[in-house]
Structures are given as C-alpha cells and as structure tokens.
Amino acid sequence: MPDGTRRPGRPRAGDRPGDARQRLIAAARRRFATDGYDRASLRAIAAEAGLDASLIRHYFGDKAGLLVASMQLPVNPVEILRTVIASGPDGLGRRLVEAFLASWDPHREVIAGLVRTTFADAAVVPPTLQVVRGVVVASLRGVLTGKDAELRAELIAGQLLGLAMLRYVRPLEPLASAPRARVADWYAPAVQRLITPS
Amino acid sequence: MPDGTRRPGRPRAGDRPGDARQRLIAAARRRFATDGYDRASLRAIAAEAGLDASLIRHYFGDKAGLLVASMQLPVNPVEILRTVIASGPDGLGRRLVEAFLASWDPHREVIAGLVRTTFADAAVVPPTLQVVRGVVVASLRGVLTGKDAELRAELIAGQLLGLAMLRYVRPLEPLASAPRARVADWYAPAVQRLITPS
Numbered sequence: 001m002p003d004g005t006r007r008p009g010r011p012r013a014g015d016r017p018g019d020a021r022q023r024l025i026a027a028a029r030r031r032f033a034t035d036g037y038d039r040a041s042l043r044a045i046a047a048e049a050g051l052d053a054s055l056i057r058h059y060f061g062d063k064a065g066l067l068v069a070s071m072q073l074p075v076n077p078v079e080i081l082r083t084v085i086a087s088g089p090d091g092l093g094r095r096l097v098e099a100f101l102a103s104w105d106p107h108r109e110v111i112a113g114l115v116r117t118t119f120a121d122a123a124v125v126p127p128t129l130q131v132v133r134g135v136v137v138a139s140l141r142g143v144l145t146g147k148d149a150e151l152r153a154e155l156i157a158g159q160l161l162g163l164a165m166l167r168y169v170r171p172l173e174p175l176a177s178a179p180r181a182r183v184a185d186w187y188a189p190a191v192q193r194l195i196t197p198s
Numbered sequence: 199m200p201d202g203t204r205r206p207g208r209p210r211a212g213d214r215p216g217d218a219r220q221r222l223i224a225a226a227r228r229r230f231a232t233d234g235y236d237r238a239s240l241r242a243i244a245a246e247a248g249l250d251a252s253l254i255r256h257y258f259g260d261k262a263g264l265l266v267a268s269m270q271l272p273v274n275p276v277e278i279l280r281t282v283i284a285s286g287p288d289g290l291g292r293r294l295v296e297a298f299l300a301s302w303d304p305h306r307e308v309i310a311g312l313v314r315t316t317f318a319d320a321a322v323v324p325p326t327l328q329v330v331r332g333v334v335v336a337s338l339r340g341v342l343t344g345k346d347a348e349l350r351a352e353l354i355a356g357q358l359l360g361l362a363m364l365r366y367v368r369p370l371e372p373l374a375s376a377p378r379a380r381v382a383d384w385y386a387p388a389v390q391r392l393i394t395p396s
Contacts, residue, residue: 119317119367129368137370148384154364154373155385162360166352169317170327172335175352186346186392187353193388 021059021069023049028070037067037130064134071127074110075103081139089143093192094184100160101180104168112169115161132157144195152194159191219257219267221247226268235265235328262332269325272308273301279337287341291390292382298358299378302366310367313359330355342393350392357389 027048031040042063046053060066065078080103084095104111118128140153166172167183175183225247229238240261244251258264263276278301282293302309316326338351364370365381373381 116317119314119363132364133370148372148380151372151376151380152384154370155361155381155388157370158360158364158373159357159388160360161363162356162358163353165317165359165363166330166356172331172352172355174346174349175356178349182346182349183353186350186395189395190353190357190388190391193391194384197384197387 020049020051020055024051024056024059024066025070028066032067032070032127037063037127037134042066064131064138067127067130068135071131074107077103077131077135078139081135085139085143089145089195091192092143092195093190094188096156096160097163097184097188097191098180100163101167101183104164105180108168111164115164115169132161136160140195146197152197156191156194159187159194163187218247218249218253222249222254222257222264223268226264230265230268230325235261235325235332240264262329262336265325265328266333269329271312272305275301275329275333276337279333283337283341287343287393289390290341290393291388292386294354294358295361295382295386295389296378298361299365299381302362303378306366309362313362313367330359334358338393344395350395354389354392357385357392361385 024045027045028040031045031048034040035044042053042056045066046056056063056066060069061078068076068078080099084099085092087095114128118126136157137150137153140156141149144152163183167176171177222243225243226238229243229246232238233242240251240254243264244254254261254264258267259276266274266276278297282297283290285293312326316324334355335348335351338354339347342350361381365374369375
C-alpha cells in the first residue's frame, strides 16, 4: 500500500519504536516555529507526523512535555519538577533550589545560551519562555495553596531566573562559585516564603 | 593663556557650573567604553576631561555614581538605594521592592532594553552589570549583618533582576500587570528573608 494512503496513527511497518516519537518531535519543532507554541495544536502536529494525537500523550504527557522534548535540553525540567513537587509544599523551596543548581551547574553554557536567547529578541516568543510559563509556573501553581497562586508561582520562577542570570549568564562572585549547599542555605528560605507564606 | 597649557582642575573662564560635570561624564563614557569600568581610573577620566579628580567626588560621590550619571538613566539607582537603605535592615525588603517597582514601572521599555543589552552579548561587560555589582550589590552588602553578606546581597540583586525579567522584559501575566502593592505583599517577605534571615 503506498505510504500516502495509509491511515494516520499506525506506526509504519518498518518503524522502530523510537521512530514515531522522533517524527512527533520533528513535526512539533516545525509547527512551534511556524505557528508559535500557543497556536500549534496537538492535532496539527500529529497530522504533520502522520500519527494519531493520542501518541503525543503517550510519549510526552502533554504539550509542554512535547515542547521540552523538542528542545533537546541536557536535563528534563518536566521530570525534575514532577519529582521535586511530588513531596508537597513543605521544604519545596530547598528541593527546588537544590534541583535547579544540580541540574544546571554541570551545563552552565547551555543555560547561559538559553537565557540569552530568551531575552535577546523582543519580537519572538522563544520556546524557553514557554517552558518557564507552561512547565515551571504551571507546575508550581499546582502545588501552591492560598491566594494569588499564579502570581506567587511567577515570582518563584523569577527567583530561579535571577539566580541563573548571576550564577551562569553573567557570573558574579562569590555567587557563581559558591557551593550549592551554601546557596541553597540562603536562597531556599526566600523561595519557601512564597510557597508557604505563613 | 592657550587652552593646552592651563592647569587641570580649574574650570575654564567661560564655563557654566554644569560644564565641568558634563565634561567628566563625556570623559567617563569614553574611558569606560575603552578600558572597561574596573580598569578606568578616576585620575585618567579627570585628566581626559582636563579637570581634577577631586571634582568627581564632588559631583558624583564615587566611581559608581559617575557610571550611573554617564548612563543617563531615567531614575538614579544610587540615590534611590541610599534613601531606601538609610532606615536600616528592618522592613528593607518592602522598601526595596516598592522603590524598584515605583522606579521602573513608568519606564518599562527602558529597563527592558537595558536588561536585554546586559545579557545579550557574552563578550562585553556592559555598564548595567557594573551598576548591579558596584551600586546594588555594594549598597546592600553595606546594610547586611551576619555571614555571607556579599553572597546574600547578590541573591537579592538576583531577585530584583528576576522580577524585572518577568514583569518588564518578558511580561508574564498576572505578574506584569499586578498592582505594585500586591507584588510587594508577596515578594517583600522573600527579599527580607535574605536581609534578616533569623
């Protein structure tokens, strides 16, 4: 049967298991670049890959997961945040700061480049900003109780971003070289203040 | 007497009072651009302006004050920080966040441009970063007591920077449009945690 006539959603006969995933990632890159993250629909991405949209949920969980996968980051913020948040709001400030530093200290150039790109061009909304909003803010908001959860989640994202700026992008000493535990000792309570304000 | 032979430090006969100040600013811009902020000496700047170095202290207080003046910012962070810090560490988090928002909310495009420039080019150390280090961090460090004052001052600078990123440079809602008092209500305690950690 010619390729063009087969029904979408079925892996091709010769496909290895990873092929559908790679085709979805390739289609997502094209659609995110063309339509932007918000307007690109999972249906359109799946159609472009010649696959069923349910496979996106299967492989990536949701649209944000697909976005993160399409960026080929050295760490997966979706998985890290899921782990860190799973234990609830108590001590989350500490776990968050420690996980952030443990993730990015070994990849300083990568995150420096990402932050630079994110804030360099005012006209384009870059994928990293979508990760901040769709992954970091969204995950944090889910674990915050009380008033202004979205605002507080954004302020926490701002705290992590500011930390990245002065530790990785424009390193200031002693912050850039301080041991992770010492940074966490000071910064975690400041982050926790937005998680459990009482 | 020909211009080239007169002694430096004396205002020229026809100078209005502001002229010496303007000549120092012009010389500072050239020397900061050529030598960088750290290596440019006050003596060299004064000499280039044909004036005595003591006039820099008279007009600008110190090198950081001269830098800020040379940037023609719509607000003067040196003066704002001096006022905010003068009342001591109690409640400083609130005064800092409120002054930051009151200063920059009316000049969103200016600070967005400054932050973008600061973090766009890895090779150049831009004047804004010198302001962060030489004005913001230095002023805060002066008012912090206890351990790791420099590290904590940098983390506070990071908090303000992160706030600027998501309120001005890459506006996320609701943070970008939230009333200043509401932002301060949440963020001030998180900043205060680094000022008086107990």
